[in-house]
Amino acid sequence: MQQVVRPRRAVDPADDDLGALIAARRPGYSLPAALYTGAAAFEADISVVFHHHWIVVGVEADVPEPGDVYAVDIGPTPIILVRDDEGQIRAFHNVCSHRGAKIVPSGRAIVGKLVCPYHQWTYELTGELTGATHMGLDFDKALHHLQPVALRNIGGLIYVCLSNDPPEDIAAFEAIMGPRLAPYDLANTKIAYETDLIEEGNWKLTMENNRECYHCAGNHPELALSYYSTDLGFDPSELSDEEREQADWLSAQYAERTALWEACGLPSSTVNNVVGHPTQFRTQRLIIAGAGESQTLDTRAACRLPLSEEVATGSGDTHLWTVNGWNHFMGDHAVVFTVLPLGPDKSLLRTKWLVHKDAVEGEDYDLANLISVWVDTNREDADLVRIAHQGAMSAGYRPGPYSRFTERTLDEWSTWYVERMQAHGYGV
Ligand code: 3BY
Numbered sequence: 001m002q003q004v005v006r007p008r009r010a011v012d013p014a015d016d017d018l019g020a021l022i023a024a025r026r027p028g029y030s031l032p033a034a035l036y037t038g039a040a041a042f043e044a045d046i047s048v049v050f051h052h053h054w055i056v057v058g059v060e061a062d063v064p065e066p067g068d069v070y071a072v073d074i075g076p077t078p079i080i081l082v083r084d085d086e087g088q089i090r091a092f093h094n095v096c097s098h099r100g101a102k103i104v105p106s107g108r109a110i111v112g113k114l115v116c117p118y119h120q121w122t123y124e125l126t127g128e129l130t131g132a133t134h135m136g137l138d139f140d141k142a143l144h145h146l147q148p149v150a151l152r153n154i155g156g157l158i159y160v161c162l163s164n165d166p167p168e169d170i171a172a173f174e175a176i177m178g179p180r181l182a183p184y185d186l187a188n189t190k191i192a193y194e195t196d197l198i199e200e201g202n203w204k205l206t207m208e209n210n211r212e213c214y215h216c217a218g219n220h221p222e223l224a225l226s227y228y229s230t231d232l233g234f235d236p237s238e239l240s241d242e243e244r245e246q247a248d249w250l251s252a253q254y255a256e257r258t259a260l261w262e263a264c265g266l267p268s269s270t271v272n273n274v275v276g277h278p279t280q281f282r283t284q285r286l287i288i289a290g291a292g293e294s295q296t297l298d299t300r301a302a303c304r305l306p307l308s309e310e311v312a313t314g315s316g317d318t319h320l321w322t323v324n325g326w327n328h329f330m331g332d333h334a335v336v337f338t339v340l341p342l343g344p345d346k347s348l349l350r351t352k353w354l355v356h357k358d359a360v361e362g363e364d365y366d367l368a369n370l371i372s373v374w375v376d377t378n379r380e381d382a383d384l385v386r387i388a389h390q391g392a393m394s395a396g397y398r399p400g401p402y403s404r405f406t407e408r409t410l411d412e413w414s415t416w417y418v419e420r421m422q423a424h425g426y427g428v
């Protein structure tokens with residue numbers, strides 16, 4: 001069998017000097033290579049971004065019933081989401097208070113209690129330790145409950161923060177996104193399908209790739225049917241007369257539709273809280289192209305049961321980007337993407353397609369039709385992330401200029417990253 005030799009970046013001693021790398025980032029340009037490829041940057045990302053910021057890990061539908069457990073790994077730190085007997089969703093470190101074993105394997109389970117496989121310490125779904133044999137009469141179980149993790153359920157999206165001092169601006173995010181997501185009634189959805197894609201690239205390259213649609217025209221024939229890539233901006237001087245007419249038409253449509261949506265109680269204006277916001281997010285209600293209903297190949301709804309009556313027709317696509325995810329909420333279904341780092345050059349992209357919980361596969365929706373656009377788009381994006389990472393590994397890589405028309409959001413992303421690293425003491 002032929003052995004696959006993975007390319008390795010020539011190690012430069014400066015790769016470990018995160019302070020110098022952060023200080024070297026030039027505004028308007030992509031990051032120095034070692035911030036994408038280096039082991040030191042990866043460790044700092046886990047510590048600064050994933051252990052001190054609000055991270056999206058799942059949706060209410062991951063734990064629909066009491067006793068449902070969903071175990072996720074945030075870098076080296078495994079956590080569990082659990083719905084307790086009162087219906088409350090809680091998050092805990094997935095680490096036993098005895099000798100620290102990981103209690104539940106990653107993935108989903110249904111349990112009555114949480115029992116550590118090592119010595120069978122037993123926890124209630126509230127985290128309380130109720131069973132621990134041979135520990136003596138003086139052993140106080142109350143001191144050994146599971147360690148809680150900060151959790152916010154924002155319109156059905158589950159955010160956690162591993163820090164004991166979580167960024168307080170989650171309140172601003174909640175104030176804006178709570179009302180925007182409420183009409184989609186995510187609490188009453190189910191996961192129709194889920195995919196795990198291991199991307200061969202740094203998680204920041206996955207996030208950068210998703211923040212621009214410069215690459216869409218050349219790479220996403222399926223998504224292009226329902227997605228107006230021009231909503232992310234093009235250089236007007238490069239447009240033909242016909243293209244300019246189209247762009248003008250689209251801006252007029254946006255003005256008209258945004259006013260209409262707002263009048264119907266569907267908040268729609270763009271909010272861009274990235275630079276200067278620890279809990280970064282950007283949201284916008286997009287017009288869907290074609291028949292305007294959904295991100296499908298025929299641009300019509302894939303599921304005949306809407307997520308709610310409020311969004312049943314003409315509600316467009318609420319697009320939300322956060323630090324490790326992006327989302328599309330449409331009238332008939334939602335697609336939720338979460339990105340979790342596995343290594344400097346490996347990231348997990350988990351995608352969930354949500355439909356109304358009463359929708360029946362084969363009757364209300366055809367699964368292949370529901371998932372087809374994003375299965376293809378994800379595969380295409382994974383290829384782009386792979387070649388971007390390969391380039392960053394090369395001795396020939398130099399930080400390159402972001403387009404001020406189509407990649408403004410990337411400059412904001414990289415600026416946010418540098419700011420957050422500096423806030424945690426790197427490069428200052
Ligand atoms: O649709 C998305 O989620 C993103 C935004 C722009 C390009 N991309 C495919």
Ligand code: FES
Nearest residue numbers: 096098099116119
């Ligand atoms: Fe969990 Fe011992 S490590 S019971």
Ligand code: FE
Nearest residue numbers: 209210220381
């Ligand atoms: Fe893409």
